[in-house]
Amino acid sequence: MLDFLRKKAQSTLIQAVVVVIAVVFIFWGVGTNLGGSRSSVATVNGTEIPDTDFSRAYSQAVDGLQQQFGGKMPPGFADQLGIREQVLHRLIQAELLRQGGEEAGIKISELPVRERIAEMEVFQENGKFSLQRYKDILKQNRMTPGSFEKGLQSDLSADRVQELVGSFAVISDNAAARWQAWTDEQIKLAYVKFAPADFESKVAEDEQELAAWFEKNKEKYRSEPKVRLKYLLFNQSDDEKEVQIPEEELKAKYEQDKESYRQPEQRHARHILFRVEEGAADEVKAAQRKKAEEALAKAKAAEADFSALAKEYSDDESNKEQGGDLGFFAAGRMVPAFDQAVFSMQAGEVSGPVETEFGFHLIKLEEIRPENVRGFEQVKDNIAAGLKRQQAKALSFKRAAAAYEAVMKAGSLDKYSEQEAGKVQVAESFSRSERPQDIPADPKFLDAAFGLKKGELSSIIELREGYAVLFADDVQEPELPKLETMKDKALADWKKEKAAELAAKAATDLLAASREKQELQTPEGGTVTVTGLLKRMAPGGENAPPDQVQSDAFKLAWKEKLPAAPVQAGEAWFVYEVRERQPGEGAADEMTRQRLSASAKHDLLTAWLASLQSKAKIRISGAALRSRDDEALQ
Structure with missing residues (x-):
């Protein structure tokens, strides 16, 4: 529950439209046009959405993502997910909701706002509203009474609008009963499975057909590029052993970063x-x-x-x-x-x-x-480790720079190797997917290695744990192999593809014969599996086929027993017959009615907002389009 509460509080990605709009109104009071003196990310029918509102909403969304990823999120990840666009869309919807409420004549006076505040238990002492407690709690949350009350007024207005629009979403008893009957329906199936693996023994080798198939598919057998490397590696861990940090330096670093050790x-x-x-x-x-x-x-x-x-x-x-x-x-x-x-x-x-x-x-x-600040002794080891890494990295770079200069003076890495025996390492030809164990797994090392031309020396490459200098001794470009060199693999792949075709044909033929006889036929040498009663809303059950087959079967009209075409699930094909149907009772319980009502209200509100948006004059500025990952992560 703790994680769920946290996510619901902070992640705008997983909230329903109505909830998101309410949150936006509470915290940022979207829709107050204070004139053109401040920058805005968009205008909706002439009303500005301030850049500050967007920044706060975006920062909250990114913060929620960071927490879901354990506080570490790759640079640019929020942009890849389109978070900026989602936040802007929701702010625009919030403004449309506010304007729609005004057009409907919905206005919230100060009185219901005061009444709602007085009712909030968090602001009460001994069962009565306390003005001092109210001010103290708002101050603790970095809010002023004016901003809180303005946001609450917008929130009440949004609630009233949603209530008004939702009141038009009526679920009749008949509709609820039909839904319940549909969800409670059960069926019993008989089916035959055609797996390609069962047909591989029936595929006869044909040299001519294999050659034609290979010619058509040979690109997927193209070899990877390979490189033979000579390289110098400067591991940071080697230098860390030599670094000693004086106590005075550790204390100075602690004092410098003391605020970062403050725990709320x-x-x-x-x-x-x-x-x-x-x-x-x-x-x-x-x-x-x-x-x-x-x-x-x-x-x-x-x-x-x-x-x-x-x-x-x-x-x-x-x-x-x-x-x-x-x-x-x-x-x-x-x-x-x-x-x-x-x-x-x-x-x-x-x-x-x-x-x-x-x-x-x-x-x-x-x-x-x-609230407390962790003491020096508590964080001393962490500070020492961090400073050691920093200073060791500097020493590693110093060694790499000196070696690089020596290579330049020597005229080549080979001549440098003659002067500094044992320092140059060699990696025989390898591809990205077959990296030797002694080669660093760092992507930067591999990117640099496979970016070199034959006979080319790299610059100093910074790695996660040190530095490297690379020389491409030989480069093998990707090649298209001949069938003779790949025959075993090509033959296995071709047989697998042919077996899949045979499985699909067998399924199609059985379905045609079954439709002609109006019942599922037993294939020669095969078996028919019969299930228990399967539930529409709970896939699985006795002898149940894959979900795709069950879903297809429930879509059949009641008078139909056989599908129009075989159903593919994974690599296999299925032909089925509906042997029995049991309709649901049709008596909708209160929980079902509530869910149907909530869904209908949500759909109606979404459609209404879409209608408002289609008629609105919306202008989006470039401020909303620039990347804000760095800004949000600061």
Whole structure:
């Protein structure tokens, strides 16, 4: 649950459109046109989307990605995923939503904003709103009352617009019943599998056909380029042994980087979740809140065991058995409402119900780990290792530069080798895919090696762990082989392809015969496999064929028993017959109705936004198109 909460809080990639729009409104107040004095990434019907809003949204998206990749993300990765375009698209949608609400006459006054703030438990003391607590919590989160209230006003407006548009999405009883019947349908299949491997023995070798096939496919047998190298290697690890860092230098480095060793305040919390699915009916939501309030009363009782209550009540299966334990985390790592509640509590305090997009939470704050700075003795070894690497790298470069100069003076690497016996290493001809073990695996080494022409000396190549100087003693260009040199492999590949053709033909012939007889026929020397009842929404089951076959079978009209064509799954072909169908009961449960309703509302809102966008005058500036990876990672 901890990782899930963190991702939901910080990754804009995995959130639904409606949720993303709400988040944008809360934090950045998109849509306030302050005039043309500041730069903007886009304008929507004349309203600017400021560059600052885009930068914040983009930074949050990249930060979410970084956390999902363990804090390390390759340069340019965000651009490859199109994060800039996605963030800009969502900001534009948020502005369209705001403008659409205005056109619909939806305006939120200051009164409901104040009422909502007063209702937020995180701002209350002894059950009443506390102005001082309100200011303190906003200050802790680097927000002002003005910006928070403006964002909340936009958020309430967005909620009202979404509610209004969603009210037109009605799921009738008949539609829900039809959906339930469709999802609950079950079928029993009989099928025959035709695997190419079963036909390889039937492929007769034909020299003439093999030669023609090889001529057509010979490009895939083209050899890799090879290079024979002579090279000098200057390993950083060799120089690290010689480096000694004085204590004074370590302390000076510590003082210089002291802020980087500062650890923010962390809090250890447990929670009990009363889950509410997205789009749940008001009655369901009210029932879950009531259950949370009843459990809260028990949790606040004297001698209450919060961990035991979590095991009994919590809907969070990921940590229920651990008593709802979320471990230690810093501010800003959870969804906002949860995060604000935890960081406004005292150790030992139980709070709730706190409402988030997951439902209602009861929270117990177990322990507060204050902000601190790691001491010199704690980080001394790490500092020493870092400085050793830096200084060793410098020494390695110094040795490489001296050797390179000596090669130039000697006139060639061979003559240098005569003067410095044993320093030049030799790698016999090799390709990228067959690298000798003593050759560095560093891509820069291989790129440099295969970028040289015969007789060419490289410059000094920087590697991850040192430096190298390379000389291409010989280069073998890629060649197209003759059939005689590749016959065994070519023959095996040709037989495999022919066997696949035979398998496909056998499947086609069996299906034709079966359709003629109106039932699945048993192939000569083959077998028919019969399944148990298979469920549409739960692939698998007794003797079940691959998912592609099951999916195809469920798409058949009820009067059809045989497919129009064999189904390919992986390398094999399948011919099947629907032997039995069992329709679903058609009685949609409350959970199904909620999901259908939520899906219909989401689809309607998306379509409405698309309609607004098609009519809108949208201008995108170049500021939104430049790469921001470096900016976001700073």
